[in-house]
Amino acid sequence: MASAAMEEFEHQFASISAEITTKINKIPQLTGNEKKQLSSSAERQIDEARELLEQMDLEVRTIPSSDRQKYSTRLRSYEAELTRLEKDLRKAKIAFRDGDASREELLGIDDPRNSEDQRARLLDNTERLERSGKKLEAGYRMTIETGTFARFYKKDVTSASTIGEHVLAEELGQGILENLHKDREKIQRSRARLRETDAGVGQSSRVLSGMMR
Template sequence: MSSDFEGYEQDFAVLTAEITSKIGRVPKLSPDEKKQMVANVEKQLEEAKELLEQMDLEVREIPSQSRGMYTSRMRSYKQEMGKLETDFKRSRIAYSDEVRNELLGDDGNSSENQLIKLREERAHLLDNTERLERSSRRLEAGYQIAVETEQIGQEMLENLSHDREKIQRARERLRETDANLGKSSRILTGMLRRRKHYRGKSGGESQDLSLCPAIY
């Protein structure tokens, strides 16, 4: 199980290193080259997400006593993935000085303020997007906790139901035992009464016989 995780882990490391390198090159490319590179990085980011999902599934199959180390590593990889996505978004709106001058041409100085304003607006939108993504992740984590809590609650209810059945069976056996004891007690009481009766009767007969010699 852990060998599969480590295999995905190595693939993830290689892929993220390649993505990091490409993200650093994006601002320096011409518009056409940048478009192609952006599409390529988007595809690789999706592949990296799929690897994370596979790794996450593998971690869930690992016994709980050995899962802690892998859970910590997964948390680190998810943070790395989030940073890559943020860097990629920033690189898409960034331009090197050379590319910016090429795009603006002779009107570079007069249009630079507009470009700066546009970049600020995009950065603002990017920050809003990141906040929404963080909120979404928190909601997802909360939902996962709720699901796990519901599963635990269901298991507890099932255990309580089983315990209730055991208690009910024990009570039934106790009632049966009480009934048997009552029956045995009545039988024993009857036997004792008959024994006393026989003793009293035989005692009277002995007394009558003892009086016979005196009569004669």
């Protein structure tokens, strides 16, 4: 039988997910500070939902094995739901109001929303690279903190096996640093493309505003 804590976590997640969905549906119809404020509120709730999933994961580990698989499956479905909400929020933040889209179509102006999917993909890639970089940095720090490298310097490095281990440790550290450098370059390129996309959308919006005056 599931613990009372697990049931409470599931109830909270369902409630937060419903609130996030409501806000996501409203965001495209807003502009300016109202849109920013509601987007920020939805982002905070997504963070809360992610923390709930982490607590659920810990709780599932304590559930008897007879019920654990069932709740593990439910947890994966919650994780998939949160991922979907994150993507929907990113799209909502760069979406335009229906009225604006209609005016653009009547005026024959290219719809800036054509770049929404591209921008969303860039955001996904950038965030994924940042998460990967953080994991690599954490792994590198853990390697240092646990004394992996230090142990090799304390050993008798005259033996062939110890020298080999020392070389492998150095290669591991060098590989981590090289991966971090490559990821930073990828993130910088993604951000540059994202700025170009934003600039294009902004230019289209200014043209539309000028024609509507």
